[in-house]
Every structure is written in C-alpha cells, then in structure tokens.
Amino acid sequence: MALRRMFLHWLFPAAFVLPLWLFVGWIVFSGGSAWGLLWLFVAVPAVFISQLVLTLMVRARGSVRENRAVSWRDLAGLGIWQVVIVALGFFDSRVFFPLLVLSIAGALVLFWSSLAQLWNEARGAVTVLHTTDGTAYIPPPRENREQTRDAEVIVVPETRRRD
Numbered sequence: 001m002a003l004r005r006m007f008l009h010w011l012f013p014a015a016f017v018l019p020l021w022l023f024v025g026w027i028v029f030s031g032g033s034a035w036g037l038l039w040l041f042v043a044v045p046a047v048f049i050s051q052l053v054l055t056l057m058v059r060a061r062g063s064v065r066e067n068r069a070v071s072w073r074d075l076a077g078l079g080i081w082q083v084v085i086v087a088l089g090f091f092d093s094r095v096f097f098p099l100l101v102l103s104i105a106g107a108l109v110l111f112w113s114s115l116a117q118l119w120n121e122a123r124g125a126v127t128v129l130h131t132t133d134g135t136a137y138i139p140p141p142r143e144n145r146e147q148t149r150d151a152e153v154i155v156v157p158e159t160r161r162r163d
Contacts, residue, residue, distance in 0.1 A: 004069035007079070011058065011070075015051040018085050019044040025089030036091060047085060050107045054078065057114040061121050077113055081106040 022044055030036040058064055058074050070078070084103045088096065128136050 001067075001069055004067075004072070004075055007075050008058075008064065008068065008070045011051070011055040011078070014082060015048055015055060018051060018082060019048045021086060021089045022047060025091055029089070030091040043088075050111075054107075054110055054114055057111075057118055061118050063121060071117065073113065073117070077106070077110050081110055 022040060026036050026040050058070055058078075064070060064074075081103065084099055084106060088099050088103060127139065129139055130136050
C-alpha cells in the first residue's frame with residue numbers, strides 16, 4: 001500500500017520531470033542533432049499532456065481518492081510507461097525507434113485502461129430506473145433508519161447574570 005501511495009504522489013511531478021528529462025537527455029546524449037531537436041519539440045508537450053491527462057483520470061476515481069493509492073494495474077502500467085520514457089531520454093539509436101513505438105502504444109493503452117477503470121467505478125454509482133412508458137428517472141435516496149429515529153433533544157436556556 002505504501003508503494004501505491006508514493007506512486008500516486010509521484011504522478012503530478014512526473015508530468016514535469018519526464019519532459020525535462022527528455023530535454024536534458026537530448027542535450028547530454030544526442031549531441032544536439034537537428035532531428036533530435038525536431039523530435040523533442042513534439043515529444044516534450046506530448047509526454048507532458050499525456051502524463052497530466054492520465055494523472056487526472058487516475059485521481060478522478062473514487063477508489064483512488066478513498067484509499068489515497070493507485071491500483072496495482074495503474075502502478076504496473078504507468079511505471080513501465082515511465083521507464084520507457086526515461087529510456088528514450090538516453091537517445092540510443094539502436095533502440096530509439098522501438099522504444100518510441102512502445103511509448104506511444106503504451107500511452108494509448110494506459111488511456112483506455114484508465115478510462116475503463118473510471119467508467120467501471122462510475123457506472124455503479126447511480127441507478128437509473130424506467131417507468132412503464134419508458135421515461136427514465138433516478139430514484140430518491142433511501143432514508144437511513146438511524147436518521148429517522150427521534151433523537152432526544154436537550155434545551156439549555158440561557159440566563160444572564162445581573163451584577
């Protein structure tokens with residue numbers, strides 16, 4: 001649970017750190033090639049926006065807010081995707097293209113996975129019923145027995161002291 005909680009706290013900073021790493025990696029490992037710079041102008045905003053969108057989708061789920069921890073599925077998927085992005089920052093020409101394809105496919109898979117988890121959690125939150133003529137309505141909430149029970153009320157009158 002502690003690992004999943006730490007990972008939840010890492011998601012927002014990762015939206016800034018990972019694009020910064022790509023920029024630093026381009027300076028250190030790429031040697032300043034023009035193609036690398038062109039790729040960088042596309043990759044940095046793409047990584048920033050995709051990490052931010054995925055983070056917001058993960059944090060939108062009720063179970064994540066309640067437990068203050070990501071799911072194991074989120075931890076594995078986002079963790080592997082972030083490792084692939086870090087590996088891209090080394091700009092090794094032997095594995096660059098396969099890592100690029102893997103990072104793009106991973107972002108798409110993570111988006112749909114997060115959307116499915118969000119949908120599954122939100123789907124059970126509201127029950128919609130239909131009348132005989134087909135009109136849909138949301139039933140009123142059931143009253144809790146403890147709330148309907150008459151509570152004892154104690155009234156304390158206020159008296160003023162006169163000096």
